Amino acid sequence: MPSQPLYLYGSGFPGGKSFNGAAFSIPSNGFDGNLGRNVLRGLGAWQIDFSLHREFRVSEGLSLQLRAEAFNIFNHPNFANPSDPEVPGRLTFAPGPGFGSATQTLANGLGPANVLGQLSSLFQIGGPRTMQFALRLRF
Numbered sequence: 001m002p003s004q005p006l007y008l009y010g011s012g013f014p015g016g017k018s019f020n021g022a023a024f025s026i027p028s029n030g031f032d033g034n035l036g037r038n039v040l041r042g043l044g045a046w047q048i049d050f051s052l053h054r055e056f057r058v059s060e061g062l063s064l065q066l067r068a069e070a071f072n073i074f075n076h077p078n079f080a081n082p083s084d085p086e087v088p089g090r091l092t093f094a095p096g097p098g099f100g101s102a103t104q105t106l107a108n109g110l111g112p113a114n115v116l117g118q119l120s121s122l123f124q125i126g127g128p129r130t131m132q133f134a135l136r137l138r139f
Contacts (some may be wrong), residue, residue: 008100014090015079019100024093042081045106045126047072054094065136073127078126080109 006022009016019040027033048063079102083091095101102109107124 005068014102015077017043018102019082021093021099026093038128042108043102045078047076047078047125048074061139063138065100065134065138066132067136068131069134070131073126073129075129078106080104080106080126 005020006023008018008020023036030139034124047069049069050073051067051069053065056064056066058064082102084094091100103138107128109126110126
């Protein structure tokens with residue numbers, strides 16, 4: 001519908017934004033819709049990572065490095081683009097209250113689940129706050 005806004009904003013939506021189902025309609029059989037390509041934008045993403053390290057020289061050819069790293073230190077939620085629950089990454093028009101709202105976090109929505117070689121959601125952008133510590137002996 002031309003008079004309807006494409007987005008709805010508010011604290012009731014994950015990420016504060018949702019696509020407005022009332023702004024869309026299904027075209028008649030045999031006709032294409034008139035919505036342009038890349039008109040809708042998904043949710044933004046940001047996170048702050050932090051790292052500290054200290055190197056201790058044990059002898060001339062031997063050193064010990066202590067490292068601490070934190071990812072998404074403010075634990076800011078980043079939501080994936082709205083998509084169908086059955087087919088992540090694809091959004092089809094289905095009128096109803098859940099249309100156009102994010103249903104998963106960005107870390108879980110970046111790729112299909114259970115794919116060999118895919119990064120864990122802990123290490124993707126948009127994951128929960130994680131910390132790691134390392135001790136490295138260099139010789």
